[in-house]
Amino acid sequence: MGLDHAAAKPHERMSAALAEDLAGVNALIRDRMASEHAPRIPEVTAHLVEAGGKRVRPMLTLACARLCGYTGTDHVKLAATVEFIHTATLLHDDVVDESEKRRGRPTANLLWDNKSSVLVGDYLFARAFQLMVEPGSLRVLSILSNAAATIAEGEVLQLSAAMNIDTTEATYLQVIRGKTAALFEAACEVGGVISDSDEAIVRALAAYGDGLGVAFQMADDLLDWGGVDAASTGTLDKNIGDDFRERKLTLPVIRAIAAADAEQRAFWARTIAKGDQHDGDLDEALRLLTLHGTLAQTRDEAHAHVARAKAALADLPDDPIRDMLGDLADYVVARLN
Amino acid sequence: MGLDHAAAKPHERMSAALAEDLAGVNALIRDRMASEHAPRIPEVTAHLVEAGGKRVRPMLTLACARLCGYTGTDHVKLAATVEFIHTATLLHDDVVDESEKRRGRPTANLLWDNKSSVLVGDYLFARAFQLMVEPGSLRVLSILSNAAATIAEGEVLQLSAAMNIDTTEATYLQVIRGKTAALFEAACEVGGVISDSDEAIVRALAAYGDGLGVAFQMADDLLDWGGVDAASTGTLDKNIGDDFRERKLTLPVIRAIAAADAEQRAFWARTIAKGDQHDGDLDEALRLLTLHGTLAQTRDEAHAHVARAKAALADLPDDPIRDMLGDLADYVVARLN
Numbered sequence: 001m002g003l004d005h006a007a008a009k010p011h012e013r014m015s016a017a018l019a020e021d022l023a024g025v026n027a028l029i030r031d032r033m034a035s036e037h038a039p040r041i042p043e044v045t046a047h048l049v050e051a052g053g054k055r056v057r058p059m060l061t062l063a064c065a066r067l068c069g070y071t072g073t074d075h076v077k078l079a080a081t082v083e084f085i086h087t088a089t090l091l092h093d094d095v096v097d098e099s100e101k102r103r104g105r106p107t108a109n110l111l112w113d114n115k116s117s118v119l120v121g122d123y124l125f126a127r128a129f130q131l132m133v134e135p136g137s138l139r140v141l142s143i144l145s146n147a148a149a150t151i152a153e154g155e156v157l158q159l160s161a162a163m164n165i166d167t168t169e170a171t172y173l174q175v176i177r178g179k180t181a182a183l184f185e186a187a188c189e190v191g192g193v194i195s196d197s198d199e200a201i202v203r204a205l206a207a208y209g210d211g212l213g214v215a216f217q218m219a220d221d222l223l224d225w226g227g228v229d230a231a232s233t234g235t236l237d238k239n240i241g242d243d244f245r246e247r248k249l250t251l252p253v254i255r256a257i258a259a260a261d262a263e264q265r266a267f268w269a270r271t272i273a274k275g276d277q278h279d280g281d282l283d284e285a286l287r288l289l290t291l292h293g294t295l296a297q298t299r300d301e302a303h304a305h306v307a308r309a310k311a312a313l314a315d316l317p318d319d320p321i322r323d324m325l326g327d328l329a330d331y332v333v334a335r336l337n
Numbered sequence: 338m339g340l341d342h343a344a345a346k347p348h349e350r351m352s353a354a355l356a357e358d359l360a361g362v363n364a365l366i367r368d369r370m371a372s373e374h375a376p377r378i379p380e381v382t383a384h385l386v387e388a389g390g391k392r393v394r395p396m397l398t399l400a401c402a403r404l405c406g407y408t409g410t411d412h413v414k415l416a417a418t419v420e421f422i423h424t425a426t427l428l429h430d431d432v433v434d435e436s437e438k439r440r441g442r443p444t445a446n447l448l449w450d451n452k453s454s455v456l457v458g459d460y461l462f463a464r465a466f467q468l469m470v471e472p473g474s475l476r477v478l479s480i481l482s483n484a485a486a487t488i489a490e491g492e493v494l495q496l497s498a499a500m501n502i503d504t505t506e507a508t509y510l511q512v513i514r515g516k517t518a519a520l521f522e523a524a525c526e527v528g529g530v531i532s533d534s535d536e537a538i539v540r541a542l543a544a545y546g547d548g549l550g551v552a553f554q555m556a557d558d559l560l561d562w563g564g565v566d567a568a569s570t571g572t573l574d575k576n577i578g579d580d581f582r583e584r585k586l587t588l589p590v591i592r593a594i595a596a597a598d599a600e601q602r603a604f605w606a607r608t609i610a611k612g613d614q615h616d617g618d619l620d621e622a623l624r625l626l627t628l629h630g631t632l633a634q635t636r637d638e639a640h641a642h643v644a645r646a647k648a649a650l651a652d653l654p655d656d657p658i659r660d661m662l663g664d665l666a667d668y669v670v671a672r673l674n
Binding site for chain 2: 035037038039040041089092095096114115116118119120121122123125126127129130133136138141142145146148149151152153154155156157159160171174
């Protein structure tokens with residue numbers, strides 16, 4: 001279909017391979033986000049759902065089901081469920097973060113109001129639960145409802161960990177599991193479960209999704225600092241340092257605080273705990289992260305989680321889709337080098 | 338146990354009759370709202386869950402299960418589920434309404450912040466879904482996830498119908514189904530479903546819950562105007578007129594607008610649509626509702642829904658619990674006379 005396979009990114013190749021299934025997911029999403037009674041709902045959700053996310057999460061469900069030889073149609077429902085859960089959390093995140101942009105467009109809370117974002121997010125959660133009941137698998141329901149609880153718990157944890165310079169790596173891992181890895185893991189796992197795969201296969205899919213999700217979020221957190229070599233290029237890029245300004249503690253900072261001397265600790269206490277930030281502080285923060293090597297360490301951690309994800313793939317059927325999942329994992333950290 | 342049966346209110350007698358089950362519900366709620374990782378969660382929820390609501394919704398589930406001769410323990414899980422859903426919607430409602438008081442205490446969004454209320458509400462929704470999966474009944478899951486969607490849809494509808502003086506009675510009914518009746522109905526229905534009752538019994542329980550819920554909300558909306566005879570006592574009571582000030586359209590106003598002449602319609606357009614309210618407007622509004630008889634009509638509508646709820650009880654087993662359900666329905670409108 002004119003897609004240049006050598007040049008295409010892994011998620012683009014996967015999207016081409018799963019085109020028919022993905023079209024089914026998109027049609028189902030449009031159908032189920034409609035509301036007979038409340039026209040505000042499709043207005044708000046269309047804005048977000050049509051905004052052109054990469055549909056990575058539903059693709060994982062579709063890919064894992066296909067990889068396991070699934071021939072039914074419930075994978076489309078579960079993929080749409082996963083996207084609904086993701087979209088609902090985005091709506092609520094934007095309220096919590098007071099965000100004004102998402103994927104380069106104004107956020108729903110800015111276009112409408114926070115109230116609509118809260119309530120339409122609730123509607124999407126409820127729609128997700130309706131959809132996930134339909135395949136009739138209690139195990140799928142248990143996996144997805146557990147993921148939803150982990151997501152919500154991670155969000156609350158992130159909120160209370162923000163501005164706290166005593167945040168531990170264990171807390172950070174819990175936060176990113178909630179923020180990203182729990183849904184990646186569940187998206188993969190349910191693909192195996194509806195295919196009635198062996199327990200070892202289901203476990204491998206879950207491990208792949210978890211490793212991919214943790215690596216993905218760590219890479220994201222590193223890129224918020226401009227990557228490993230940002231100190232040499234400086235902080236001119238305006239997209240750098242959002243987490244610092246919002247006083248969120250991610251792995252590079254947590255490790256730099258752990259390695260800080262008294263003066264450096266006072267710097268973090270002032271800028272993150274107290275929120276007293278001035279010109280030059282972002283550069284100084286970046287200097288400290290570079291000094292202690294924590295940006296490079298974060299990249300190495302992300303690579304380790306990718307390696308874990310790829311190792312899990314070894315237990316799965318040899319198939320072009322398995323190779324794409326491997327390439328997708330590599331791609332998550334390729335942007336860091 | 339010292340409870341004076343003649344003087345006790347119906348929900349108090351029901352609470353005494355179901356004391357053991359209710360203790361189980363309360364223990365389960367405390368257990369499941371705990372979070373190993375995020376201590377903020379029990380702080381926020383304890384504030385709300387322990388604040389002493391009447392537990393009417395979970396009591397309906399317990400009562401309906403017992404009435405159907407249920408001898409297992411899953412009714413306790415479903416009752417806790419229903420209370421979790423209710424509590425989650427309260428948290429989000431307070432954010433949306435910018436409320437400062439709930440049951441006479443400061444709301445969570447005032448004590449903590451809107452962010453915590455949004456995210457802890459999401460956590461409670463997720464916990465509700467985890468709990469409702471446990472009994473392993475797909476039909477129960479379908480009923481409760483449908484109720485959750487109706488609730489969310491009704492909330493969005495209420496938001497977009499506020500300030501709109503062309504709101505119809507059909508929209509109002511949809512809003513109050515979402516706000517109150519959908520969860521009452523589901524709470525009753527699942528009590529019958531887990532008891533493996535005949536279809537006719539399950540339908541009767543659902544009809545009872547719906548009638549009770551609609552009547553309950555209509556009575557609430559009427560009491561916000563001080564009841565049928567408020568015009569004669571005046572608007573001195575500060576609790577009167579919240580909906581008017583928040584420009585929410587409830588049945589008495591919708592009917593008064595439908596019956597309005599040009600001048601009266603201009604009054605509603607100014608005060609509700611435009612939100613331009615002055616001293617004396619609340620009295621004038623009350624005068625118009627009294628003039629058109631819409632407060633009395635709303636009371637009569639509430640009575641009709643109570644009659645419908647009680648008629649449904651005729652199909653249920655003759656049992657002291659059935660009588661308590663009937664008394665509970667009467668009590669909802671007794672406050673109006």
